[in-house]
Amino acid sequence: MSHSPATPSEWEPHNEPTRELPTEDLSSDESPTRPLDPIEGEATRVLKPEEGQPTRPLEPVAEEALSEHAADSAGTFSQAEPDATPSPASATAHVDETAPRTRRTPRFWALVAVAAVVLVALIAWAVVAVTNSNRERAITSTATTYLQSIAASDAQAALATLAERPTNEALLTGDVLRVSQERAPLTDIVVTSPVLDSDTRASVSASYKIGGRDVSTTLRLVGDGRTSWLLVDGTADLTLSAPTGLTVNGVPVTESTNPAFPGSYVVATNSAPTVIAQGDTTALLATPDSEPASLTVAAALSDEGRQTVLNTVKSRLDECLTATESRPANCPFGVRTDNVEVAPGSVRFALVNDPWADFHPALDPATMRVTGRLHLSVDATATITQNGLSTDATQRLEADRTYTVALTQQPLAVVWS
Structure with missing residues (x-):
């Protein structure tokens, strides 16, 4: 194990008996080590104790150094002269708090800032790309x-x-x-x-x-x-x-x-x-x-629709022409019976003109109803009694009548107006 560097208190004299260093002249050419460099402004001292002065105990060194200079069985140290250059272990032991700390230069921080900007830019680019x-x-x-x-x-x-x-x-x-x-x-x-x-x-x-x-x-x-x-x-x-x-x-x-x-x-x-x-x-x-x-x-x-309407209206008119009442229901004509008495079943109707020559039905798309007008000329004949006298009388009926056929009703029906 390495020892920590000596503290000032360890420089105080100890009561233990001290060993004296060899008194050979350290400046001898035969010395394997080089002399210490003189400190500027001071004279070079010869490392030997003065007479009458107690010797200062040696500074503790690392175990590695002691192993190289172990004492012999008689209790004396090797004759090798100490190296003026501190051992690595000793130098390391003195670095703790006195060694200067590494300083971050402005260039270092500039590089850090540039790297941060580049990183942010890359992240922003990635976000935008996504x-x-x-x-x-x-x-x-x-x-x-x-x-x-x-x-x-x-x-x-x-x-x-x-x-x-x-x-x-x-x-x-x-x-x-x-x-x-x-x-x-x-x-x-x-x-x-x-x-x-x-x-x-x-x-x-x-x-x-x-x-x-x-x-x-x-x-x-x-x-x-x-x-x-x-x-x-x-x-x-x-x-x-x-x-x-x-x-x-x-x-x-x-x-x-x-x-x-x-x-x-x-x-x-x-x-x-x-x-x-x-x-x-x-x-x-x-x-x-x-x-x-x-x-x-x-x-x-359509043509088919027109023919369908024509057949419907014509069929209904024919039914009206066969009626024997003076005023058949839902028909475009009838006989007036004011001041006369009409013998029941004696009325006969006959179509005189051709109303189909001008047949033009029109469709109302909103109601899907077909309407048109017919000009009718009909002779009505009946046996009538007036003032006690009976006779057969004929009356000409002239009229324009409107028919309506609702296409949404089945069967189709005609309404006259």
């Missing part, structure tokens, strides 16, 4: 989900990608989309990387086929700048000049302007084949930013 990647992924995902939902006829999923849902959702249903996909399927969807217009606005380019037709468009989105993004204007408008009584892809509409997803749309009526849609009846909305598709279309009687 944020940008997540944001781009969210934008692309929203646009892709929108188009794929339309292709799958999932109207609710497509609506969920819109920033604002339209108030009129008559055509934004799965039933409407299914008819559209049967007529013109949406396929081959490709969405490119987004372009940020600002922190909260972005756009993506998309391409697809609709009914075999190649389509390219730009989808615009708004978001929170991170991972929540929705489409702006994800629908185009289908406008009908007269929507009453019409259906689009089989769904009734009541408004002139109807938002719709990209797809194919066919206008028809609720009562085909009696009632048909006349005019432009088909439209293709290729993209959500398409110009509004305006269709001049209205519900009207």
